[in-house]
Amino acid sequence: MKTIKDLISEGLTEVSATSDIIRERNVKRVYSEFPELKEIDSQILNVRNSRFIAVIDKDERLIRRFDIAEEELQTKRDRIIAVNKIDPEFDIAKPVCDKCNDTGFTEGADGTVKVCSCRRKELEMCYEISGMADYSSYRMKNYRDDYLGDPAGRKKIKNRFLKAMLGISDNADKTSLWLYSAAPQSGKTFLSIGICKTAINLGKSAYYVKCEDLPNLGTDTLEDLKRIDFLVIDDFADEVTLYNNVGSTLNNILEIRAASGLPTVLVSSFPKNVLVSKCDMRISGKLSSAGLINTKEGN
Ligand SMILES: [Zn+2]
Structure with missing residues (x-):
């Protein structure tokens, strides 16, 4: 699975080619407007090449002569540039x-490093390959605390979710497994996607998947899920863990992620006690010590 950093570095060749093209275009424009500058630059190049040979010949007298010649040409060049108000860096990429x-x-002003707006395309591509292809319109900035009432509670949940993603733990035992349990139709998926996208925007590797879709992921992706920076598993329910090998797949992922302290958030419409008592035994063991993303103080 490619991360946002991979996608950005892959695009670097293209960006540097563009920068070269712009430079060449600038040089061509300036030279055609000021042919005397082109002439001097070509003379400087000749002097440098001749000096190079003189250096190999160890001909100190000749080297000195070429140094003086270049100095004189450079002074002339500077004058042409100054008189004609040419950008002195016209030939620099x-x-x-x-x-x-x-x-x-x-x-940003607050010190957070984010993907630049010039890499919008890579960012969108990364969201797509990180399990969020079907949610292109979901954006963290559109998450409203006052939607559906209880703005203070929604804000608290959002901040707890963000903290879990950033690996900031409120409790002393520093759990990396979190459960976000809330009523159906309360905007859980919107928030989950928004935070997953925020993680990618911050340069992290992240993935969003619905629990029931775990068996449909390829083995490579499943391997990646064990090591990416942040993982959100939505629609988590006890039933789902009992079929299609979901229990063992999920257990495997959670085990390896927990060992590396990588944050994972399970999102569910069911309360923790129901999930712990009814889901796959291996999962319920882990779930019982999971941190809760909720509006209550402490966990
Ligand atoms: Zn940029």
Whole structure:
């Protein structure tokens, strides 16, 4: 599974080619407008090449002569540039995006590093391959605390979910497994997708999957889920863990992720006690010590 960092670095060749093309275009334009500059640049190049040979010949006298010649040409060049108000860096390749200097990441005023707006395409592509192809319109910025009432509670849940993703734990035992349980139709999927996308936007590898779809994922993806930075498993229900090998697949993923302290959030419409008592035994063991993403203080 490709991460946002992979996709951005794959695009670097294209970006640097674009930067070269822009540079060549600038040089061509300036030279055609100021042919005397083109002439001097070509003379400088000749002097440098001749000096190179003189260096190999160890001809100190000749080297000195070429140094003086280049100095004189350079002075002439500077004058032409100054008099005609030509950009002195017209022949230097510049970054295509001056917001991120083509790194693909920008640092906000608060210090958080995010994917730059020039890499929108890569970001969308990453959301798609990270299990969120069917949710292109879901955006964290559209999540409203006051939707469906209880704005304070919704805000608290959002912040707890974000903390879980960032690996900030409120409780002392630093759990990496979280359960977000809330009533059906309360916007759980919207929030889950929003936070998963936020993780990717922050340069993390993340994946969103519905529990019942686990058996449909390829073995490579299942392997990746054990190691990615953040995983959200939606529509988690005790029933689902009892069929199609879901219990053992999930158990395997959770075990390896927990060993590395990688955050995983299970999202369910059922309360923790029901899930713990009814789901696959291996899962209920892990679930009983999972942290809760809820509106209550502490866990
Ligand atoms: Zn940029």
